[in-house]
Amino acid sequence: MDKTNETLKNLLDANLYSRYSGLLSLSNISLQLIDTNGQILLEFNPSPDFCKFICQEDETRICSDYNSRLEPGKKLRFNCRYGLANILLPVEINNQTIGYVVGAQVYSTDSEYQKYLIDINELAKEKELAPEFIAKSIAAIRTIEENKIEIHEQICNHITQNISYDFSQSINTADKAIARLSIEKEMLEKKIIDLEAKNMSLLINPHFLFNTLNSIARIAYFEKSHTTEELIYCLSDLLRYNLKQDDELHTIGAEIDNIEKYLYIQKIRFKNRLEYEIDIADNIKPYRIPNMIIQPVVENALIHGITPKRDGGKIKITAEKYKNDINISVMDNGNGFPKEVLQSLQDSENKLGIGFRSTDNRLKRYFGENYGLKIAKSDYSGSTVTISIPTKPNARR
Known part of the structure; x- marks a missing residue:
């Protein structure tokens, strides 16, 4: 592996996404961090399905239009062969390009x-894809006014500069955390003021909420209240992820990251009454699934399986790939779903089953009648709910 790319991967940390959640709430346009070979390391905001499934040869790598333009130190705004606006910004340490921030992918x-x-x-x-899938993917590509694209480019610029500072401090400074938080706070406040002045149509409420939560988290950091700090970051990420109502396909990895934050918060709440385990292989995480599919299933396991038990219990999430399908299982060792809940899943008039039915319907709408949600087991030893999806998008037809 290229030494530069190894450096970039070593510098990534779990809170990188969280540190920019306040700024990211200003825009839900595609924004990703890649290495110098075009490998996608982190999706701040996912790319459109058209780019992910059609333009890219591999879901973990950017398309050839980007690859052909990767030059050390070169900033670029360009239109791809299909006319989508794209942004390419180098991440540099000591005048050496170690990666890029890329994004936009809009008309x-x-x-x-x-x-x-x-x-x-x-x-x-x-x-070798269904024409209907391609047509739907093209129709879903967003069209953005030029001034909004320019604002997104400024957000990308700020995040790129801050990541460069983050990584250089990680290498050169022992006291990297305090220095990073200080410079980020100053730059973030200035950029938010600039962005608000240029475009007053930006939604202030999510921005205010996430920025406030991150400010509280920083206070907790300096007061050495690390559990409080982590809880606030998790809550901020959960709120932001739950607000993504674009109904696009997200990676299983992103869904699982969201689930981990949800269970972490619940673990603080339930203490020893809740244990959880997530066992998802890395080769499964890049596959795509509609957003907010797994979380309602986990929440049901907690509410109907674990909470009623005096001593609590355990939730386990696994996934396996078999031929052209992926099966995600959410298991608990609780008391099983109550009889009325199980009955509600077949009763269209009973509101208790709406969550499960809507999740099942969303999966079928994306992938076809052969896929969806199934209660594989529910008795006094616990429950198992499976989510089945295809590995390829054209399997839905």
Whole structure:
């Protein structure tokens, strides 16, 4: 492996996403961190399905349009072969490029017409995908006003500079955490003021909420209240993830990261009455699933399985790949679902089953009738709920 890319991977940490959640709430346009070979290391905001499944040869790597433009130290804004606006910004340490922040992947109002020039049938034949899937992916690509793209570019610039500072401090400074928090606070406050002045249409409530939570987390850090700090970061991430109502496909890894934060908060609440285990292989995490699919299932296991037991219990989440399918299992050793809850899942008039039915319907809408949600087991020894999805998007047809 390239020494530069190894350096970048070693510098990544679990809180990198959390530190920018306040700023990311200003924009839900694609934003990712990649290494110098085009490997996607972290998705701050996911790319559109069109880019992920059609333009990229591998879901873990950026497309060839980006790859051909990777040059050390070079900042770039360009339109890809299909007319989407893209941003490319180098992450540098000591004048050496160790990675890039990339993003946008949207149409501007001037380039939107190019989506109608894409030959869907030819592309379907080339990529061996269903034409209906490609048509839906193209239709889902967002069109953004030019000033909004410019604001997103400024956000990308700020995050790139701050990541560069983060990593350089990690290498050169023993007291990296306090220095990073100080410079981030100053730069973030200045940038937020600039962005608000340029575009008053930005939503202030989520921005205010996440920024306030992160400020409280910093206070907790300096007061050495590390559990409080971690709880606040987890809550901030949970709120932000739950607000993503774009109904796009997210990675299983992103879903599991969200679940870990949810269970961490619940563990603080229930203490010894709740144990949990997540066993998801790395090769499964890049596959895509509709957002907020797993969390309601885990929440049901906690409410109906663990909470009623005096001594609590354990929730375990596993996943396995078999041929062209992936099965995700949420297991608990509670008392099983109450009879009325099980009955409600087949009763369309009973509101108790709406959550499970809507989750099942979402999966079927994306992937077809062969996929969805199933209660594999529910008795006094516990419950097991399985979520089945295909490994390839065209398996839905």
